[in-house]
Amino acid sequence: MRWQGKSYYGxxxxxxxxxxxxxxIRRAIIGTWMGDQYDWGDSYFGKVRVISLWAETRPRDNLSLDVDGRVVWEYYRSGKLDETKKVVNFRVTYFPTRDLFIRVFLPLNPGTGMYTVNALLSWEYRPLSRFYIAYNEHREKGVGLVDRIIVAKVSYLWNL
Incomplete structure (x- = not known):
């Protein structure tokens, strides 16, 4: 068992x-893995089995679409199934002009009914100087809107 960033793997x-x-389809990765893993949410060390699919396509030079889907089966140390998670992530990146881009990230978790929207608008108004607007929204089934955040940031390169 060893530490690898966010979790322990055996x-x-x-x-x-x-x-x-x-x-x-510019690139696609189909994968599976199984092994020992510590479940931080439930505080136990058990086994996990994962099937995943990631694909990227570029219908145009300035537009990129990515999809990432996973089915995760988590097992207790005894071998009994704890839970099955199904996660799908969509990401769209669009460059309307050379100095402006929009990125939208949609992580969906149909099993729990949690849905999130993350969007980022970036404008390079001078060389190496950018203006950002970020938008995040989190919704849950049965509850509705959980939170909504809008943040703006300006970065400016000064000639020293």
């Missing part, structure tokens, strides 16, 4: 298939 087996091309 013995792990991974298998990935990486597809790259110049067509509609």
């Amino acid at each position: 013995q792990t087996f991974r298998l990935n298939y990486d597809i790259q091309g110049q067509g509609f």
Whole structure:
């Protein structure tokens, strides 16, 4: 067992298939892994099995679409199934002009009914100087809107 950033991993087996091309799908990775893992949410060390799919496409030179889906089965140390998680993430990046970009990230968790929208607008108004507007919204099934945050930031490069 060893520490790797956010969690402890024991013995792990991974298998990935990486597809790259110049067509509609620029890159795709299909993977699976299983191994020992510490579950921080439930405070136990058990086994996990994961199937994942990640794909990126660029319908235009200034537009990128990504999708990342995972099904995770978490097991107690005894081998009994604790929970199954299904997570889907969508990301859209669009450059209307060379110095302006918009990125939208949609992490969806259909199993728990939690939905989030994260958006970022960035404008380079001078070389190496940017203006950002970030928008985050979190919703849950049965509760509705949990929180909404809007933040603006200006970065400016001074000639010293």
